[in-house]
Every structure is written in structure tokens, then in C-alpha cells.
Amino acid sequence: MNQACARNDTIDASNHHGRPQYRPQYRSFLRFLATQDRNVIWLLLAIAFLPVDGITLGLYAPFWSPISPALFAVYCLCNWRQLRIAANRYLPMFLLPVACIILSIPGWLKFGIHLNAAFMSITGLLGVLATLGAIAIAFGIKRIPWRTPLRILIASYWFSFGVGVVQWLSIHLHIKPLTDYFAHLMYRQYINESSVWGGGRPQFLFAEPSYIGMHLFGVLLPLMWLMRGRDRIYAKRLRNLIVVYAIGAVLMQAGTRIVLRANLPES
Numbered sequence: 200m201n202q203a204c205a206r207n208d209t210i211d212a213s214n215h216h217g218r219p220q221y222r223p224q225y226r227s228f229l230r231f232l233a234t235q236d237r238n239v240i241w242l243l244l245a246i247a248f249l250p251v252d253g254i255t256l257g258l259y260a261p262f263w264s265p266i267s268p269a270l271f272a273v274y275c276l277c278n279w280r281q282l283r284i285a286a287n288r289y290l291p292m293f294l295l296p297v298a299c300i301i302l303s304i305p306g307w308l309k310f311g312i313h314l315n316a317a318f319m320s321i322t323g324l325l326g327v328l329a330t331l332g333a334i335a336i337a338f339g340i341k342r343i344p345w346r347t348p349l350r351i352l353i354a355s356y357w358f359s360f361g362v363g364v365v366q367w368l369s370i371h372l373h374i375k376p377l378t379d380y381f382a383h384l385m386y387r388q389y390i391n392e393s394s395v396w397g398g399g400r401p402q403f404l405f406a407e408p409s410y411i412g413m414h415l416f417g418v419l420l421p422l423m424w425l426m427r428g429r430d431r432i433y434a435k436r437l438r439n440l441i442v443v444y445a446i447g448a449v450l451m452q453a454g455t456r457i458v459l460r461a462n463l464p465e466s
Contacts, residue, residue: 231347238277242337245270245330246352250359250414253406255386260319260326263406264386268326271333278336285335292331296324346433349422353436356419359404360444366390366401367451401453408453415441 232239248266251257257264275282286293299320307317337343369377370390382388389400389408402408419441426434 228347228350231344235343236278236341238274239337239343241270241274241277242333243348243351245274245333246348247355249352249418250356251404252410253385253387253402253404255384257386258322259386260323262387263410265326268329272325272329275329275332275336278341281336281340282332284340285332288339289331289335293328296321296328299324346430349426349433352422353433353440356414356440356444360440360447363401363403363448363451363453366403367453370399370401401448401451403448403453408448411444411448411453415444419444 245267248270252263252265252267254264254266257266258269303317337348338345365377366381368374369381378391381390382393385402385406387396387407388394388398389396389402390398392398396407400408403411405411405414419437423434423437423441426437
């Protein structure tokens with residue numbers, strides 16, 4: 200039924216020649232915006248910025264600088280009534296910051312509290328809850344159509360892969376203006392020879408090359424498995440994205456820990 204509806208959404212009914220005539224994707228996007236609350240734009244922006252977690256415009260956190268958690272938080276605040284429902288539904292997760300603070304008190308009393316580290320830890324936990332809350336509100340409570348957000352997610356990861364290709368070309372063709380641009384764009388750059396973590400590697404838009412595996416197998420792969428029973432077309436698109444991204448990253452020598460992501464310093 201879902202696949203039939205998706206096909207009817209994209210095939211022009213006025214086509215009397217019996218051939219599928221597909222409408223431009225922007226029409227379905229505009230139709231999606233017209234049928235949703237205005238604050239859905241914050242959700243779509245957060246999804247679009249998911250593969251962008253290492254640029255200087257992001258919020259500083261240890262080892263990365265994400266943008267999406269702040270946008271998810273704005274979406275949650277815009278839907279604060281639904282956020283209360285989501286918090287009750289996932290109460291143990293929403294109590295996690297309180298539990299972490301209570302468990303940290305003995306250490307703070309004995310060794311002292313580092314305000315900067317404590318602030319970043321708490322904001323990181325709040326970012327997790329904002330992401331969970333936004334997803335629960337959008338797809339669990341409001342039940343907004345998932346195809347448009349998924350298209351945006353896939354397109355944003357393809358864009359980040361294209362950025363990695365440009366980085367690789369600029370490195371191997373010695374295009375210094377481009378390598379300097381990406382070196383200034385990334386918070387911890389692995390692009391040029393001035394990198395203290397070892398230059399000469401594309402990092403796409405991630406905080407470091409080893410985060411590729413985290414995104415491929417922590418974000419895209421679970422989505423692909425969820426799509427297997429819902430929409431084979433999108434499952435195939437996600438599979439192709441994962442395969443191309445992983446093989447391309449290895450061929451471009453972005454990192455050797457694509458399959459296994461370990462919390463170890465880059466070698």
C-alpha cells in the first residue's frame with residue numbers, strides 16, 4: 200500500500216500515453232512543506248546537517264563540532280507540548296543527565312569540578328536528548344511523512360561525499376587555495392601538511408576521517424535495515440550510498456578504520 204501511494208505521488212495522472220511521467224522532486228518538497236507546521240524546517244535543517252560535524256561553524260565539543268543537535272533542540276522547543284509526551288515515553292533516557300550529575304558529585308567533591316568540561320558533558324547529553332526528542336515528536340507523535348526527510352538525508356550524505364572527492368583532488372593535484380580553504384573550514388583539519396594529526400587525507404565534512412565508519416554504520420546502515428520492510432527503493436539507495444562511501448573513502452586513503460570504529464587516536 201505504501202509503495203503504491205508513493206508511486207501515485209510521483210506519476211502524473213494526466214499522462215494518457217500509459218508511460219510514467221515523474222514530477223520534479225521540488226514539487227513534492229513544496230507539497231510537504233505546505234502540509235506541515237512551519238517549524239518542520241528546523242527538523243529538515245537538522246537532518247541536512249547530520250554529516251556536517253567537523254567545521255568551525257558548529258558548536259564546540261570534545262573531538263567534534265556538530266550543528267544538528269542545536270537545530271533538533273530548536274525543533275523540540277517549537278513543539279514543547281509534544282516534547283512532554285516524548286519525555287514521558289522515553290523517561291529513562293531523559294533522566295540520564297540527572298543520573299550522570301549525581302554519579303559525578305563524589306568525583307567533584309574529591310577532585311574538584313572543571314566547569315568547562317562539565318558544561319560540555321551536560322550539553323552533549325542534552326544534544327542526545329534533543330535528537331531523540333525531535334525524532335520521537337516528528338515520526339512517533341506527529342507522524343510526518345518520512346520520505347522527504349529521508350531524501351534530504353541521502354542527498355546531504357552524497358554532498359559530503361562529493362566534498363571529500365574535491366578534497367582528495369585538491370590534495371593530489373596540489374591546489375593550494377582549495378586545501379587552505381578546507382584547512383580553515385575544518386575545526387581539526389587533516390587536509391594539508393600543517394596538520395598536527397597527519398595531513399594529506401580527505402575528511403569530508405566529519406570531525407576526523409575515522410568518523411566515516413560511525414556515520415555509515417551508525418546512521419545509514421540502521422536506516423537501510425528499517426527501510427527493508429517499508430520501501431525497497433530507499434533501502435537500495437541507502438545501500439548504494441554506504442557501499443560507494445566506504446569504498447571511496449578507502450580508495451582515497453581517508454582512513455583504515457572504516458569498518459571498525461575505535462576510540463583511539465588517529466595513526
